[in-house]
Amino acid sequence: MAGFTRHRPKKKGALTVILEAPGALCRRTLAHLQSARFKADEKKANEAKEEAAQQAVQTSARRAARVASEPDARAYRLYAAPFAGASPDQVDLEVAKNMLKAHLSHGEVAAPLRTSPGLAGRHPDAERHVKEIVKKALKTLNLLAP
Structure with missing residues (x-):
């Protein structure tokens, strides 16, 4: 742009210095630049928020997952110990x-299953897998109507 110079080209910020500003055209340019600066500042503030x-x-x-999952992880390890291989x-x-045989509710069974090692890597939808496992266990134990 004629009449402008750009400093610090290696930086990401847009720094433009107006060297000369003759006439009405420059007033519109100044208003446009001020508007652009305002939008850029607003965008940065929104991104930071x-x-x-x-x-x-x-x-x-x-924090919630760590607090909630510690007892669930212990319960999972306790019930999983006999099936190590x-x-x-x-x-x-x-x-x-085994948890259903111990008369635990579906929710009490599902919570420890969510702490299964490598669950997220094995199944993209871990929550769906947990529901399916509980349903399959219920069906296997004939606790679910066919």
Whole structure:
């Protein structure tokens, strides 16, 4: 652009210095640049707010998961110990069956299954897998109507 110079080309920020501003055309240019700067500042502020909110949600989710899953993980390990050599999905099924035999509710069975080692890597939809395992265990134990 004629009449403009750009400093610090290696930086990501847009820094434009107006060297000369004759006439009405430059007033419109100044207004446009001011509007662009305002939009850029507003965008940065919104991104910072979104990032802070996202970090807060992730932190609270990690804390809640850590607190909630410790007893569930212990329960899973307790029921999974006898099936150490089996495949992970088979261990999940056996754990579910044994927990149901111990007269635990569906929710009390599903929570420890969510802590199964490597569950997210084995199944893209872990929650669906947990529901299917509980349903399959119920059917195997004839606790679910056919």
